[in-house]
Amino acid sequence: ETGVTQSPTHLIKTRGQQVTLRCSSQSGHNTVSWYQQALGQGPQFIFQYYREEENGRGNFPPRFSGLQFPNYSSELNVNALELDDSALYLCASSLWASGQETQYFGPGTRLLVL
């Protein structure tokens, strides 16, 4: 186990709704990254949070947003859900220090949009 936890484990929403996914980072880690993994694909980088600010973003629209809290936990929010948002959402925590940070992944939240 990596010590990274995510909630909920599964979620079903309908198109147009909004969703919030949560991630608790491993103890001592200050950086959280979020990834979207569609079925049969590798994870795709959404964005990263460091010191409560967005620190890099992948090719995702603004309806994907996030937060990081003082305890380094994080939320991923997705507005106006679309069918293609159905995927496994992974968060990974790391310690921003030397530039060779290892990212430890949580088990993911599986989102189904109907």
Added chain:
Amino acid sequence: GQQLNQSPQSMFIQEGEDVSMNCTSSSIFNTWLWYKQDPGEGPVLLIALYKAGELTSNGRLTAQFGITRKDSFLNISASIPSDVGIYFCAGPSFNFGNEKLTFGTGTRLTIIP
């Protein structure tokens, strides 16, 4: 953008066989990572490579960082049932100070009884 292509896409082997898979990139990476993902789980880091030409082992797993820095190889010796899963290569990109990981397309390993 950067793309990582893995081959083969899937492998069907018998227990005890050795496995080889590779990953190629359209651009240079300064670090190569190999992850394994079990069903319903997040990826778990197996091996990290930090220098071109580096050969690193982790138990029955051996990985190499290609000299051109555009490829990497993962070998598994004497496969066992718990090796089943999807193997991903990944490379970090240093953009604006962050460490975004770009993942490959994955190699699915199945062991035939």
